Amino acid sequence: MIEKQVGRYISLRMGIAMSITMSVVGALLGAVTAMKSGAPFIAAFLPAFLASLVITMILAIGIGFIVPMKKVNDGIEKATKAKGFVLHLLQSLVSDLIYTPFIGLVMAFFSTAVFVIPKNPELSMDLLVPISLGNFAKSFLPEFLIALIVIMILEPVIQKAAFKKYIPNFGQKVEGDENL
Numbered sequence: 001m002i003e004k005q006v007g008r009y010i011s012l013r014m015g016i017a018m019s020i021t022m023s024v025v026g027a028l029l030g031a032v033t034a035m036k037s038g039a040p041f042i043a044a045f046l047p048a049f050l051a052s053l054v055i056t057m058i059l060a061i062g063i064g065f066i067v068p069m070k071k072v073n074d075g076i077e078k079a080t081k082a083k084g085f086v087l088h089l090l091q092s093l094v095s096d097l098i099y100t101p102f103i104g105l106v107m108a109f110f111s112t113a114v115f116v117i118p119k120n121p122e123l124s125m126d127l128l129v130p131i132s133l134g135n136f137a138k139s140f141l142p143e144f145l146i147a148l149i150v151i152m153i154l155e156p157v158i159q160k161a162a163f164k165k166y167i168p169n170f171g172q173k174v175e176g177d178e179n180l
Contacts, residue, residue, distance in 0.1 A: 003070070009162040011064030014155060018099050019060040021150045023052040025143045026107055051114065052107055059103050067098055092151040100144045108136035 027049035034044035073091045076082075082090055112132040 006162045007068065007070045008065070009165065010158055011069060012061060013158040013162070014069070014095070014151070015060035015062075015064035016057065017150060017154045017158070018103070018147060019053060019057040021147050022056050022060075022100070022103055022107070022143055023049055025146050026052050026104075026111070026139060029139050029142065030111060048111065051110070055110060056103050056107060059106060060099060063099055063102065069095060069098075072098075088152065088156065092148060092155060095151055095155070096144060096148045100147050101140070104140055104143050105132075105136050108132040108139065111135060 027045050030048045031039075031041050031045035035041055072094060076091050076094055077087055080087065080090060109129075109132040112135055
């Protein structure tokens with residue numbers, strides 16, 4: 001029971017962290033592009049950030065509850081026999097590979113449909129897929145790298161907070177901790 005609570009806590013917090021990170025990076029990339037056409041930064045950044053935040057939060061939390069990240073991380077640990085920083089790096093990389101492509105692709109389609117097509121009515125909806133895939137390709141690497149860094153920093157902090165919240169004596173050499 002406690003293991004499920006810890007898993008939910010970690011999934012929820014990591015989903016929120018991924019959502020905020022990807023929203024900021026995506027909105028910044030969009031705002032920089034919009035500024036080239038003369039739009040003010042805040043007018044370009046704020047609507048994109050807010051819309052992106054809502055959508056990515058729903059997607060990230062959904063992915064967090066669908067994909068059992070604790071089982072994935074345990075599987076990585078068993079398969080690689082890695083320890084310490086190398087294990088953490090592998091787990092973060094796999095987590096990022098699960099979240100970033102799916103959320104990035106959905107956000108590329110969303111941004112094209114909401115921000116590109118309405119401002120350029122001469123573009124047909126038939127161009128939605130190629131334009132969105134182009135947006136995804138341009139934004140994927142920065143989003144992926146920044147999300148990877150954020151995951152590597154926040155995941156251990158969130159995990160430690162989850163274990164301390166649900167298991168008050170965790171880390172104090174109490175019998176049974178080694179099973180978690």
